[in-house]
Amino acid sequence: MKRILLGSAAVLTIMFSSIAIAHADVLSQIEKRGTLVVGVKADYRPYGYLNPSNNIVGIEPDLARDVAKALGVQLKLVPVVASNRMQFLDQGRVDLLIATMTDTAERRNVVDLVPPDYYASGVNIMARKKSPFNNWESIKGAPVCAVQGSFFNEMVARKYGAKLVAFKGSAEALNALKQGRCAAFVFDDTFIAAQLQQQQWSAYDIPLKTIDSKPWGVAVKKGETRFARFMSGMVVHWHVDGEIIKLQKKYGLTPIAYSVRMHKFFDDNFVPSAN
Amino acid sequence: MLAQISQWFIWLNQTTGINLTIVYDSYDRGRMIDGFLNTIYLSLICLVISVIIGVIGAWLQRSSLKWTRRLVQGYIQLFRNTPPLVQLYFFYFAIGSLMPKIENKYGIMQPILSNWDWAIISLSFFAGAFNVEIFRSGIEAVPKATVEAAESLGFNRLQVYLYVVLPLAFRVCLPALSNNLVNLVKTTSLAYAIAVPEMLYVANQIWSDNLNVPEMMTFLLFAYVFLVGILVWAMNRLERRLQLPGYGG
Numbered sequence: 001m002k003r004i005l006l007g008s009a010a011v012l013t014i015m016f017s018s019i020a021i022a023h024a025d026v027l028s029q030i031e032k033r034g035t036l037v038v039g040v041k042a043d044y045r046p047y048g049y050l051n052p053s054n055n056i057v058g059i060e061p062d063l064a065r066d067v068a069k070a071l072g073v074q075l076k077l078v079p080v081v082a083s084n085r086m087q088f089l090d091q092g093r094v095d096l097l098i099a100t101m102t103d104t105a106e107r108r109n110v111v112d113l114v115p116p117d118y119y120a121s122g123v124n125i126m127a128r129k130k131s132p133f134n135n136w137e138s139i140k141g142a143p144v145c146a147v148q149g150s151f152f153n154e155m156v157a158r159k160y161g162a163k164l165v166a167f168k169g170s171a172e173a174l175n176a177l178k179q180g181r182c183a184a185f186v187f188d189d190t191f192i193a194a195q196l197q198q199q200q201w202s203a204y205d206i207p208l209k210t211i212d213s214k215p216w217g218v219a220v221k222k223g224e225t226r227f228a229r230f231m232s233g234m235v236v237h238w239h240v241d242g243e244i245i246k247l248q249k250k251y252g253l254t255p256i257a258y259s260v261r262m263h264k265f266f267d268d269n270f271v272p273s274a275n
Numbered sequence: 276m277l278a279q280i281s282q283w284f285i286w287l288n289q290t291t292g293i294n295l296t297i298v299y300d301s302y303d304r305g306r307m308i309d310g311f312l313n314t315i316y317l318s319l320i321c322l323v324i325s326v327i328i329g330v331i332g333a334w335l336q337r338s339s340l341k342w343t344r345r346l347v348q349g350y351i352q353l354f355r356n357t358p359p360l361v362q363l364y365f366f367y368f369a370i371g372s373l374m375p376k377i378e379n380k381y382g383i384m385q386p387i388l389s390n391w392d393w394a395i396i397s398l399s400f401f402a403g404a405f406n407v408e409i410f411r412s413g414i415e416a417v418p419k420a421t422v423e424a425a426e427s428l429g430f431n432r433l434q435v436y437l438y439v440v441l442p443l444a445f446r447v448c449l450p451a452l453s454n455n456l457v458n459l460v461k462t463t464s465l466a467y468a469i470a471v472p473e474m475l476y477v478a479n480q481i482w483s484d485n486l487n488v489p490e491m492m493t494f495l496l497f498a499y500v501f502l503v504g505i506l507v508w509a510m511n512r513l514e515r516r517l518q519l520p521g522y523g524g
Contacts, residue, residue, distance in 0.1 A: 130382055142381060154484040158302055165390070165470040166480065172368070176470075179372050181390070183381040 026095050026220070027227045035074045038064035039094035042079035045194045046251035047100050059247045060098040063118070066243070067096065067234055086111050089221050096220055096231065100190070103217035112224060113217035114231040118238060120258035122213030123152045124189035124206045126196070131183060133207045136160045145173040145182035152212060156186050193253050210257060239266040294487040297494065303481050310477030311498065317394060317473055318460045318502070324399035325459060326452075329406025333414055333444075334436055336407065347407065354404035359397070360465050366397045367469040394466040402459040409451045413444030446517050453510035457503050464499075474498055 030036050040060045041048035048058040056077045068075035078094050085101065088094045089111055102121070103113050125144065127133050133142070140161035146153050148166040157164045165182050167173040174195070177185045185192070189210045195201055218235060220227045238244050239262040245255040281299035288294045296303040336347045354362065371393055376384040388396075417440050425439040467476035474495060482491040 128383065132381060148479055149483040151483070153480065164480075166476070167470055168468060175368060179368075180376060180379075180383045180385040183379075183383055 025226050026092075026224045027230060030071060030073055030095055030227075033073075035076050036064070036068045036071055036096065037076045037078055037094045038067070039078050039080040039085055039088050039097045039099050040064060041081070041099050043081070044100055044190075046197065046253065047190070047194075048079075059244070059251055060100070062247055062250075063098050063238065063244075064096070066238075067231070070234060086219070089219060092221070095227070096218065098218050101216055101219060103215045107217075107219075110222070111219040112222050112228050113219050114228050114235060115217075116232070116235055116239065116262070117215030117217045118235045118244060119216040120210075120213045120256065121188055121190040121216065122210040123156070123186065124192055124208050124210045125184040125186045126177065126192045126201070126204050127184035127207055128203055129205050129207075131207065133184060136208055136211065139184065139208075142183040143181070145177050145185040147173050147187065150187065152186070155212070162186070189256065193256075197252050206254070213258060215258070236266060236270075239263055240271060242267075293490060294485055295490055295494070296481060296485050296487065297491075303485075306472075306477050307474075307481065310472055310474040313471070314460075314463055314473040314502065317391075317398070317463045317466060317471065318506075320395055321398040321402060321459055321463065322456055324395070325402035325406050325456075328399060328403030329410045329452075330441065332403065332407030333410035336411055337414070350400075351404045351407055354401050355408075359401045359462050360468060362401055363394065363397045363465055363469055367393045390466075390469045390471050394463075394469060394471045398459065398462060398466070401462065402455060405455045405458075406452065409448045409455060410444060412451065413446075413448030414440055416447045417443045443522070446519065446522065449510065449514045449517070453507065453514075456510065457506060460503055460506055461499065 042056050046058050048060045051057045085099050103117050144162040146164050146166040156162050242263045244259045248255045284298040297307040374386040379385045425435045464475040478491040478495050482488045
């Protein structure tokens with residue numbers, strides 16, 4: 001009996017140690033295999049989308065490429081969606097997530113969201129360039145298209161007095177905006193920015209200051225401290241160098257206020273001035 | 276008193292999780308009252324227009340001109356054989372975009388007919404198509420001898436229709452008409468798809484904001500039972516009022 005117990009203990013010890021080896025720090029794994037695997041969006045233009053030759057391109061794939069370059073390894077991109085991205089990270093199918101993920105307290109319990117956040121999205125409106133809207137108070141009483149069920153609809157109607165015209169989906173709401181049935185369309189500023197890239201919306205822009213802005217974070221698996229610290233450094237570098245602002249311009253977006261603010265903050269506080 | 280009722284519903288939410296914001300939150304209450312009134316308003320207008328369409332359509336259906344009859348028949352088939360939601364979308368998004376536009380105060384060229392107008396047009400024509408057939412069934416139930424008697428008194432075709440055939444036909448088709456009008460009131464809820472702020476639209480907004488879907492669904496169900504109940508009661512009264520001794524049921 002004793003022998004069996006001892007034997008199984010030995011087997012268990014070997015098993016655990018092998019798991020410990022398999023679970024060696026992800027950073028050393030990446031270096032050993034020579035490839036960094038990053039989960040990105042493939043359906044969210046221009047943050048991550050498929051180009052005509054079926055490659056994933058966009059702002060986040062470019063950021064991923066920068067990480068691979070800094071590590072001196074090859075890059076492999078894996079398309080993820082909101083409902084599976086954290087599981088992919090947890091199961092080790094990706095080493096890193098740069099996938100339009102909003103940084104929330106609930107998610108911080110599941111994955112390691114690396115500080116500082118690299119991007120932010122909030123609520124804004126899409127309106128004709130010659131529209132009279134210049135601040136949120138100016139939309140009072142105006143017919144504003146929306147999508148039924150958006151969490152910010154109530155705030156826009158209640159606080160700013162817009163007359164909401166809410167449709168079932170964003171396609172119907174955009175169609176109504178185009179037909180001139182509303183003076184503006186209220187939605188996620190990142191979605192609007194992506195729409196504005198299309199030729200058909202060339203007479204429109206985002207006239208207001210984004211409100212209710214929520215930050216997006218880069219995520220690594222929980223407990224990967226060394227990689228998390230490395231990624232913190234990367235994100236800080238992106239802010240210092242204005243890398244994300246450059247990428248937004250590259251993909252035809254007007255740099256969002258968050259990027260500009262972060263760039264200024266890091267530039268002012270962490271880069272010694274010349275004089 | 277109102278404050279006490281509000282307090283009680285806040286307490287109900289805190290203790291049981293049953294969250295009826297439309298009672299204690301003045302903003303939600305205001306928009307639900309508006310939604311309720313909008314449903315009544317939309318129903319009444321469509322009711323009146325659809326009955327008028329029915330009367331005129333049934334008259335034109337008996338026209339001696341072949342193309343008039345065909346046109347009415349085409350209208351009936353088109354509206355009876357397509358889903359009302361598809362009709363609403365078709366009118367609002369397809370036909371609506373072809374309408375002439377006028378500039379509004381935001382400097383936008385806005386189509387002349389609003390979502391309200393299109394909802395009224397679309398729902399009235401939808402119910403009207405059924406009403407034409409309902410009135411036809413009533414007209415055909417009027418005995419030929421009665422029409423001949425009226426003609427022998429020197430009435431022309433329109434006079435026979437207005438003073439003899441229609442009053443009798445109306446009595447015959449009232450039960451079928453009630454059915455269709457009940458259907459119409461229920462169909463007004465589809466107008467939420469083109470953002471007409473009736474009850475379903477408002478309920479949808481409220482449950483998105485407060486996540487109280489079951490409560491609002493239940494409220495909606497009872498609100499419609501109430502509205503349709505009133506309509507059925509009124510139609511029954513009308514039926515009894517118009518009853519002729521020895522004629523029909």
